[in-house]
Amino acid sequence: MPLDALADATPAGVQIARPLVEVRDLNVRFVSRDSRTNAVNGVSFSLQAGEVLCIIGESGSGKSVTMRALMKMLPEGKTRIEGYLRVGEHLIADMTDRQMRAIRGAEVSMIFQEPMTALDPVCTIGQQIAETIMRHEGCSRKVADARALELLQVVRIPSPERRLKAYPHELSGGLRQRSMIAIALSCRPRLLLADEPTTALDATVQAQVLVLMRKLQRELGMAMIFVTHDLGVAAQIADKVAVMYAGRMVEYGPVAEVLNSPRHPYTRAMLASNVHGHARGEDLDTIPGSPPDMRRPIRGCAFAPRCKVARTSCAIEPPPVVHLGPDRYFACIANDASAEAAAT
Amino acid sequence: MSDVNAATLADFAASEASPPVRGYWASVGHRLRYDYATLFFLSVIIVVALLAICAPWLAPFDPTKTAMAYRLKPVGFKNFMLGTDDLGRDMLSRLLWGGRTSLIMGMVPVGVATVIGGFLGVLAGFVGGRVNTLIMRAMDIFYAFPSVLLAVAISGTLGGGIKNGMLALTIVFIPPLCRVAESATTLVRGLDFVEAARASGATTLSIILHHVLGNVLSPILIFASSLISVSILLGSGLSFLGLGVEPPTPDWGLMLSALRSGIYIQPLVCALPGVAIFITSLSFNLVSDGLRQAMDVKA
Numbered sequence: 001m002p003l004d005a006l007a008d009a010t011p012a013g014v015q016i017a018r019p020l021v022e023v024r025d026l027n028v029r030f031v032s033r034d035s036r037t038n039a040v041n042g043v044s045f046s047l048q049a050g051e052v053l054c055i056i057g058e059s060g061s062g063k064s065v066t067m068r069a070l071m072k073m074l075p076e077g078k079t080r081i082e083g084y085l086r087v088g089e090h091l092i093a094d095m096t097d098r099q100m101r102a103i104r105g106a107e108v109s110m111i112f113q114e115p116m117t118a119l120d121p122v123c124t125i126g127q128q129i130a131e132t133i134m135r136h137e138g139c140s141r142k143v144a145d146a147r148a149l150e151l152l153q154v155v156r157i158p159s160p161e162r163r164l165k166a167y168p169h170e171l172s173g174g175l176r177q178r179s180m181i182a183i184a185l186s187c188r189p190r191l192l193l194a195d196e197p198t199t200a201l202d203a204t205v206q207a208q209v210l211v212l213m214r215k216l217q218r219e220l221g222m223a224m225i226f227v228t229h230d231l232g233v234a235a236q237i238a239d240k241v242a243v244m245y246a247g248r249m250v251e252y253g254p255v256a257e258v259l260n261s262p263r264h265p266y267t268r269a270m271l272a273s274n275v276h277g278h279a280r281g282e283d284l285d286t287i288p289g290s291p292p293d294m295r296r297p298i299r300g301c302a303f304a305p306r307c308k309v310a311r312t313s314c315a316i317e318p319p320p321v322v323h324l325g326p327d328r329y330f331a332c333i334a335n336d337a338s339a340e341a342a343a344t
Numbered sequence: 345m346s347d348v349n350a351a352t353l354a355d356f357a358a359s360e361a362s363p364p365v366r367g368y369w370a371s372v373g374h375r376l377r378y379d380y381a382t383l384f385f386l387s388v389i390i391v392v393a394l395l396a397i398c399a400p401w402l403a404p405f406d407p408t409k410t411a412m413a414y415r416l417k418p419v420g421f422k423n424f425m426l427g428t429d430d431l432g433r434d435m436l437s438r439l440l441w442g443g444r445t446s447l448i449m450g451m452v453p454v455g456v457a458t459v460i461g462g463f464l465g466v467l468a469g470f471v472g473g474r475v476n477t478l479i480m481r482a483m484d485i486f487y488a489f490p491s492v493l494l495a496v497a498i499s500g501t502l503g504g505g506i507k508n509g510m511l512a513l514t515i516v517f518i519p520p521l522c523r524v525a526e527s528a529t530t531l532v533r534g535l536d537f538v539e540a541a542r543a544s545g546a547t548t549l550s551i552i553l554h555h556v557l558g559n560v561l562s563p564i565l566i567f568a569s570s571l572i573s574v575s576i577l578l579g580s581g582l583s584f585l586g587l588g589v590e591p592p593t594p595d596w597g598l599m600l601s602a603l604r605s606g607i608y609i610q611p612l613v614c615a616l617p618g619v620a621i622f623i624t625s626l627s628f629n630l631v632s633d634g635l636r637q638a639m640d641v642k643a
Contacts, residue, residue, distance in 0.1 A: 071543060073539065073542065073543055101545045101546070101547060102545065103545070104542070104543055104544060104545035105543065105544030105545035105546075106545060109543065109544060110540070110543040110544075112536050112539070112540055112543075113536075114536055117535050117536040117537060118536035118537050118539075118540045119537055119540070120537040120541070120554075120555045120558065120559070121537075121559065122558035122559055123554070123555070123558065131544075131546075131554065132544045132545070135544070135545055135546065135550075136545060180540075183540075183544065184544075
């Protein structure tokens with residue numbers, strides 16, 4: 001399988017002509033009778049096969065919406081999606097519902113945050129895995145059941161024969177999330193979307209699930225977009241990191257660079273507000289204020305009102321996007337020296 | 345695959361002490377097994393149903409055969425174990441035969457209304473928007489009338505008879521069942537697993553059939569089972585008013601109505617149809633209560 005070859009090549013940073021996922025100038029608006037919410041404003045990124053992109057941001061920063069736009073999983077009729085969206089050879093924006101259904105679960109699949117509610121309580125785990133397989137591959141129940149068993153082994157669920165017949169409420173949170181992963185992987189997708197898949201799990205289980213996901217992603221050569229607000233999780237699993245604020249990507253780049261030498265004041269502030277590197281009893285550096293109201297248009301930099309290094313011009317014109325390389329940019333007016341001086 | 349550290353895996357296996365694997369319906373059955381009150385009343389229903397079904401073989405006399413010489417005789421008079429009614433017909437035979445009509449009046453309208461109301465409710469709840477408004481506001485129109493009045497009005501317009509009575513009861517029961525189905529569906533529709541099913545490429549129809557129906561079935565069934573006793577009472581009420589079953593067909597409601605003139609002569613005999621209605625509807629009520637307790641337990 002060519003995907004395996006790619007998987008080996010990409011972590012080293014080798015450029016491949018055509019990325020698996022390409023998003024350019026994505027705008028998502030939620031329109032209702034009395035308001036217009038600009039959830040995502042001009043997001044662009046690309047992802048190679050076998051790469052993991054972590055989208056980090058606080059609640060309401062548009063990270064989940066960006067991800068869901070790739071699958072057109074946003075409320076119909078109330079959402080306006082603009083921009084160029086490509087996954088593999090599919091141009092998502094032009095696709096009909098029927099075409100989308102053929103892709104969902106087969107080429108692109110999704111893992112949800114709450115394994116408790118994302119599994120149907122009245123169907124067994126086996127039924128839920130087999131259902132997806134039969135839908136996309138049109139195989140018999142027997143073949144699908146065999147594959148389901150195999151998948152439970154792949155996600156390392158102990159005594160899989162028995163778990164196949166178990167209902168979601170009979171499993172622990174970790175096993176449930178593993179089952180979710182099994183369902184998501186059932187048709188060998190090329191892109192896996194994960195919406196805070198470890199947030200609802202406790203810390204030890206979280207680590208196990210993360211390690212498993214990273215491993216499976218490498219073995220299967222899948223690309224993965226991982227939404228989280230946990231920087232530690234991002235550090236563990238990501239190849240690339242995109243930091244989102246108020247529907248924009250404010251910083252983007254390889255995980256080591258972004259987390260070790262952040263360039264955008266928001267990324268810096270977020271890293272500084274982490275418990276690591278602080279003495280016990282010392283107050284954490286928090287970011288003052290709260291995110292802007294997305295129903296109002298934002299003229300300048302969205303982060304300006306909370307930014308330590310903001311200037312008067314920040315509130316007036318949108319920040320320039322500074323490219324530091326083909327895969328590294330940030331959007332801030334402050335040049336490197338002044339920003340660094342203010343941060344330290 | 346083998347590089348995942350063995351210790352973690354072993355811990356995992358150990359921490360997952362295995363509970364007995366039991367399906368939803370099996371666990372409902374398990375809970376019911378230890379609910380003795382419900383089991384008792386369930387057996388009462390079964391006995392009543394069996395008596396009604398076996399009426400042709402059990403009844404000692406023809407339920408419609410009148411005998412002027414034996415009018416309103418007490419319990420235990422000669423061969424009439426439960427006495428006779430105002431036309432000298434054997435009460436026991438009439439009660440057995442009457443159970444057939446009463447049970448049919450209780451169950452058929454509820455069954456039909458569950459299918460129709462459930463369908464409309466799931467449709468309204470899942471599709472939402474204008475379809476929901478259309479269906480639910482139409483149901484609200486029926487809600488504007490008290491149920492007894494509505495049943496009386498419908499069967500009064502259509503004329504008497506068992507069929508029209510059952511039709512009237514069905515129409516009365518559709519709106520509440522539709523409403524229960526709609527609210528359950530609206531609740532389920534917003535849950536993650538419906539979105540997860542969509543994310544794995546399921547069509548709307550297969551989401552409804554596989555995921556929504558399975559989850560809304562138990563609230564609908566619980567509510568429907570509680571309507572059976574209402575239906576028996578309403579059916580008896582219609583017969584009492586002369587709108588349901590027509591004489592001489594035996595029916596508990598009709599018997600109660602006909603015997604009310606004899607209440608001063610043979611109070612015990614005249615109360616018997618009422619007792620039968622009471623026991624049956626009480627049993628249905630309590631069984632539906634037990635069913636709710638067994639089914640409602642959330643994981």
